[in-house]
Amino acid sequence: MSDQPYDPERAVAATPAGGTVDVSLDAAETLQQGPNGPDGPAEERERPRSLWSDAWRDLRRNPVFIVSALVIAFLVLISLWPSAIASGSPLACDLSKARQGSQAGHPFGFDGQGCDVYTRTVYGARTSVAVGVLATLGVAVLGSVLGALAGFFGGVWDAVLSRVTDVFFAIPVVLGGLVLLSVITSSTIWPVIGFIVLLGWPQIFRISRGAVITAKQNDYVQAARALGASNARLVLRHIAPNAVAPVIVVATIALGTYISLEATLSYLGVGLKPPSVSWGIDISAASPYIRNAPHALLWPSGALAVTVLAFIMLGDAVRDALDPKLR
C-alpha cells in the first residue's frame, strides 16, 4: 500500500502529555515525498530550484521563523552567560524572604525557599537548553546512523532493528522515565539525557530508514551503483542529502519536546535533582503554594512554555519551507 495516507507505525516523539505523541504527523511523512508539489494551476511547473535555497528564501520572510529564531538565539546566549543578566547566584536563598512577591532588585519575587525566582529562571534556561541540545544530538546521531544502516543494508539487520523500535514505542515514555530514573541519585544532567536518547532514537530511526529506502530506489542512485560507486560513497553523496531535511525538521521539533520531557520528569521528581537548577524542579516545588505564591510557579512555567514553543515553531516553519506541498 504505497498510497496509504497514514502509517499506523508512525513516527512518535516523546512529549510529557500523552506519554508519547506523534510530532511528525504532518512533518516527516509529507517531507519524504520530496519537493514535488502538486501541479501548478498552469498545468506545468518546472523551474528547477534548489530545495534549500528556496526554503531559505521562504524562511527569511516568515515572521514565525524570525521570532522563534530570535528567542532561541537569546536563550542560547543566556545559557552561555547567565551572569550577564542575572548577577546573583541561583543557590543563594534566604528563607526569611520565602514566597515574597516582586520587589526592587528581585522583579519575579522569591520562591518557597526564599530563592530569587528571576535568577533561578535565568539559570534554568541553561539546564533546559543543555538537556535539549545534547539529547537531540544523541538521538539524531544514533537514530540516523542506525536507520541508515537498516535502510541501506536491509535484511536481517533491518528486521531486528525495526522490531526493536516497535518494542521501544510500546513503552510509555513518562512511565519508562519513572521506572529507570527513580533509582538514580546523580544530580547531573547525564542520566536524563541518556534516558531520552535511549527512548528517543527510534523516532529518528524510522525517518532516516524510510528516507534511505526511498532514496535507494531513485534512478540516479541505481545508476551510481551500476557505475560501481562504493557503498560509503553512495550513502554520503547520494542518499544522505535526501534524508537530512526530514531528520532536521523532526529533530528541531523533538528538541522542544525533550525540554518539555525533562521538565516533566523533574516535576515528577525523577528527572534532575537539586542542586541542579531546572524549571521543572522549581515548578514542582512551587505547586504546593499555588494559592498564595503563584508567581513562583508562573515565571518558570512561562519561561518553559516560551522555550518549547520557540523550538516547535522553528521546526514547524522549517518544515513548511521544506515542504512545498502544504503551501
Next chain:
Amino acid sequence: MGRYVVRRLLQMIPVFVGATLLIFLMVHVMGDPIAGLCGERQCDQATAARLKREFGLDQPVWRQYLTYMGNVFTGDFGTAFNGQEVTELMSTAFPVTVRLTLIAIVFEIVVGVTLGVLTGLRRGRPVDTGVLLVTLVVISVPTFVTGLLLQLLLGVKWDWIRPSVSSEAPFGELVLPGLVLASVSLAYVTRLTRTSIAENRRSDYVRTAVAKGLPRHRVVVRHLLRNSLIPVVTFIGADIGFLMGGAIVTERIFNIHGVGYQLYQGILRQNTQTVVGFVTVLVLVFLLANLLVDLLYAVLDPRIRYV
C-alpha cells in the same frame, strides 16, 4: 480479512514479549525489591534470603520473567508486598483511568475534529491562522503546566471546579482533568484533520464530485470527510494507549487515584509486583489499541480490505 487479523496478532507477540521483558529488566535494575519489603529498616540476612526464595528472586532473571508471564496468563499478577493482590489494585485503579481516557477521547473527537474540519475548509483565513497558532501553543506548553494553570484559574481563582478529584472520581469531576489529558493530542487531531481535509480538497475525486453537480454539503460530508477522516480515526484509536500511559501526570496534578497514581506509589515504594503488573497491562492496552487501529483502517479503507 481473517488472515490479516491473525497475521497482526502474531506480529504483536514479539513486541509484547520485548516490551514486557524490557520493563521487567528495568524494574530489576530499579533496585533490591526486598529493601522495600522490610520498610525503613534494613532486612536481616536470614529474612532477606527467605523472602528472596519465597518470591523466586534467587532464580535467574529470565526464569523469573517466564514464571511471571506464566502467572499473568492465568490472571495472577502476584501480590504487592503489603499483601494486597495486584489485580485488586487494578480493579479500583483502571476504571478511573478508563473514565478519564474516555473523556479525553470525546474531547479529541468533538473539539479536535470540528476545529480541524473548520480550519481545513478555510485555509489561510484568519480563523485558520488563529486556531493553528493556538494548537502550536497547546502542543508546546507541557501538560503539567497546562494542568497546574487550569487548576489555578478554574479551581482556585474562579472556584468553578474542585481543584482535586475525590477518590470515587465520577465523570463530572473528571471533565477538566480529561481536557488536560487530551490537550496535546487534541491539538494534533486538529492539525491532522486540517491537513487531511486541505489535501483531499484538491483531490481529483472531490473535483469529480463537484463536476457531478452535487450540492456543496454532500461533496463535503460524503466525499471529502469520509476520506479525510480515515487517518484521524486511526490516530485517535492509537491514542487510547498513549493517553492511558500518559495519565500519570494528569492524575498527579488532580490527585486522581487511577493507574498513574498506583504506579507512582509503586515506584516510590519500590513495589516491583505492582509496577510490572500495571506496566504489562498498559503495554497490552497499547498493542491492542494499535491492532484496533489496523482493523479500523481496513474497515474504513476498502483498498486495504481487498488486498
Next chain:
Amino acid sequence: MLLEVRDLHVEFHTRDGVVKAVNGVSYGVEAGETLAVLGESGSGKSVTAQAVMGILDMPPGRITRGKVVFRGRDLLGLREDERRRVRGAEMAMIFQDALSSLNPVLTVGDQLGEMFTVHRGMSRRDARAKAVELMDRVRIPAAWERVRQYPHQFSGGMRQRIMIAMALALEPALIIADEPTTALDVTVQAQVMELLAELRREYRMGLVLITHDLGVVADVADRIAVMYAGRIVESAPVHDIYKAPAHPYTRGLLDSIPRLDHKGRELYAIKGLPPHLTHVPPGCAFHPRCPLARDVCRTQEPPLYEVSPTRGSACHFWTECLDG
C-alpha cells in the same frame, strides 16, 4: 450553437506572480458536433474546460473576462446553485485519470447512483438499478455483480468506462472529455475512444475532446481548435487541417507524427519549449520557436485571421504557411 465560449480570460494568482493561463479563447460547439481542443500541457486547454464546467479552483483562479454561453444562457452569470444544476445533468465531464477521479472509498454503484438520487430524487434502490443499466451500456461484464465493487478493483479501461457511464447518466447535451484515454494502455485506448464516439452518436451529444494526441483526433473530431500559450492559434474543420495547416505550430505538430508515407525521413520536432505563462513572449507567443518568424511577430500580436468562413489562423503569415 450549443456551447459558445467568447473571449475567455483566466488568471491564477500564485507566489511567482500572475499566471495568465487563458488569454481570450473563443470556440463553439454545435449540438451533436465533436470539437477537438489540441495543445501541449500548459496551453490552457484544461483550464478553459474547467472554467466552462465551473469547477475551477477560485482562488487561486479568476475569470477576468469572457462569456460561456450554453443553450442560450451565460453560465458565468448564474448563481452557484443554478450552475450546480447544470453540472452533471446538462453538461458532464470525463477526466483523465479515472483511478484518482473516482472516490476510493465508495462503491462504483454508489457513485453512479448518486447522479440519480441527487439530480432526479430517485430512491437508492432505483438508482442502483440505473447504475447497473449504465454499466451494461458501457459494456462492463457482469454489471449486476460488479456494481458493489470499489474503483481499485477494476482495470484501467473498465474504470474509464465507469467515468463515461457517470457522464452519460443523465443524458447531458454536452460532454467534455479531458484527455480521456491518455492514462490507458494503447490497446485499450482505441476501444474506449470508440465506445465514447459511438455513445455520443447514439445520444446525439456535443463533445469537447481535449487532447494532445493528433492521432486520436483524426477519427472522431469534426473540428479542431489548436491552443498555444492560452490562446487559440488555429481553428478549422478536421480535414482542412490535415490537408494544409494554416499555422506554423499546427504544421509542427503534424510533422512530428510518424507517418508511413514519410518512411526514411527524419522525424520533425518543434525546437524550443513552450513558454512559461508568467512570462509569455510579446507579440506572437510562438515566435521564438517559429521558422517563419519576422520582426513583426516579435511586436505585434496576430489576431485570428479569417482563412475561410469556417477557418481561422492566428499567424501573420498564414498564407505562406498554407502554401507550405
